[in-house]
Structure formats: C-alpha cells, structure tokens
Amino acid sequence: MSAEETLAQIANEVAVCENCSLHTTRKKSVPGEGPANAEIMFIGEGPGFHENEQGRPFVGASGNFLSQLLAQAGLKREDVFICNVVKCRPPENRDPAADELSACNLYLERQIEAINPSIIVTLGRISMGKFVPGVKISTVHGEMRKVGERFVIPMFHPAAALHQAALKPAILADFAKLPELLKEARKALGKKAPVKKKETVIVEDPKQLNMF
Ligand code: URA
Numbered sequence: 001m002s003a004e005e006t007l008a009q010i011a012n013e014v015a016v017c018e019n020c021s022l023h024t025t026r027k028k029s030v031p032g033e034g035p036a037n038a039e040i041m042f043i044g045e046g047p048g049f050h051e052n053e054q055g056r057p058f059v060g061a062s063g064n065f066l067s068q069l070l071a072q073a074g075l076k077r078e079d080v081f082i083c084n085v086v087k088c089r090p091p092e093n094r095d096p097a098a099d100e101l102s103a104c105n106l107y108l109e110r111q112i113e114a115i116n117p118s119i120i121v122t123l124g125r126i127s128m129g130k131f132v133p134g135v136k137i138s139t140v141h142g143e144m145r146k147v148g149e150r151f152v153i154p155m156f157h158p159a160a161a162l163h164q165a166a167l168k169p170a171i172l173a174d175f176a177k178l179p180e181l182l183k184e185a186r187k188a189l190g191k192k193a194p195v196k197k198k199e200t201v202i203v204e205d206p207k208q209l210n211m212f
C-alpha cells in the first residue's frame with residue numbers, strides 16, 4: 001500500500017471508530033491532513049469545536065494562528081501534515097484521558113510510519129508527553145532532539161500562546177528556527193528536500209472565451 005493509500009485507509013477507519021468513549025460525543029472525527037511525503041508533521045492535542053464540525057484539524061482560532069506561524073517560517077500549510085493525538089473531540093475541550101490516548105495511539109503510529117517525517121513538532125504538553133516524557137515544556141520548547149528514526153521539537157500549543165501573551169514571543173521564535181532545524185535534520189538523516197509537484201497553471205484560451 002502506498003503512503004497515500006495508508007493515510008486514506010486510516011481516515012476511513014477513524015471515521016467509524018468506536019475504540020474509546022469519545023466516539024459517543026463526536027460529530028466528525030478528525031484524522032488529520034497533509035501530503036503523504038511531508039517532511040514535518042505537527043501533532044496537536046485533539047479536535048476542538050470547529051474541528052469537530054468540519055472534520056479538519058486546526059481550523060478554529062488556534063488553527064488561524066498556526067497558519068500564521070507556518071507562513072512566518074516560510075512554510076505552507078499544504079506542505080506539512082497536521083493531526084492530533086486523539087482524533088475525536090474531548091467534550092468541552094478537556095484534556096484527553098490516558099485510556100483515550102492509548103485507544104487512539106495506533107492510528108497516530110501508523111500515520112507517522114506512513115509519512116516518515118524528518119521532524120515531528122509536538123504542539124502542547126500532551127502531545128510532547130508521547131515523545132519526550134518527563135520534561136517541562138517551559139524548559140525544552142524549541143529544542144530539537146533525536147527520538148528513534150527522526151527528530152522531535154516540542155513547542156507550546158498555539159491556543160496557549162493565544163491566551164497567554166507571555167508565551168507568544170517564544171512560539172514565534174521557535175517557529176522561526178524551523179527552516180534551519182529542518183536543514184539540520186535532513187543532513188543528519190541523509191535526506192533531501194522532496195521534489196515538489198509543479199503547480200498547474202491554467203491559461204485561459206482567448207479563442208475559447210470568444211465562443212461564449
Ligand atoms: N487544538 C488542537 O490541539 N487540535 C486541533 O485540531 C485544534 C485545536
């Protein structure tokens with residue numbers, strides 16, 4: 001199965017998953033989105049109100065902020081993979097519980113294996129805990145470390161930075177470092193930047209326009 005097919009298969013499974021109690025209150029599950037060959041994977045906590053409505057990750061206020069942070073780092077949202085540790089919304093946006101995290105873990109593991117990103121950016125404490133347990137986000141944010149076959153960079157959650165003005169400079173600085181850290185990660189892993197597909201340019205044919 002190609003990586004695209006694996007991701008589509010996971011999305012299909014997640015859409016009907018009943019492996020934890022979050023399925024009883026979800027409207028739409030949110031598998032995550034982005035290219036199967038993304039070099040960077042962003043992993044948040046769980047869908048919020050808007051994500052639950054739309055079935056897409058980071059589309060509310062923190063999503064807008066995430067898009068801004070990406071743009072500031074010279075990255076396009078379409079070039080990265082964005083998902084969460086749990087694929088269904090915890091009621092009232094509470095933290096996902098341990099049993100929910102473990103029930104949903106295999107989907108995330110399969111996504112990581114299929115995409116094989118050079119860098120995983122964890123957004124917030126809960127996502128960080130999966131890869132770098134036992135540390136404080138306030139001391140390790142923005143630091144890249146090798147975890148298994150790839151690199152992990154813990155960052156503050158965009159929602160936290162939106163609500164606590166004091167965190168904003170830190171999250172901005174951490175995102176600004178991403179392009180350099182990506183070069184470093186590629187070098188260490190012996191990987192090259194993926195060749196981007198050419199964008200399709202639609203040129204209107206004036207002769208055809210005359211037909212109407
Ligand atoms: N917060 C998250 O952690 N994930 C989302 O998808 C949206 C908000």
Ligand code: SF4
Pocket residue numbers: 014017018019020021022023029086087088100103104
């Ligand atoms: Fe299944 Fe994960 Fe949704 Fe729980 S959160 S129902 S494990 S997809």
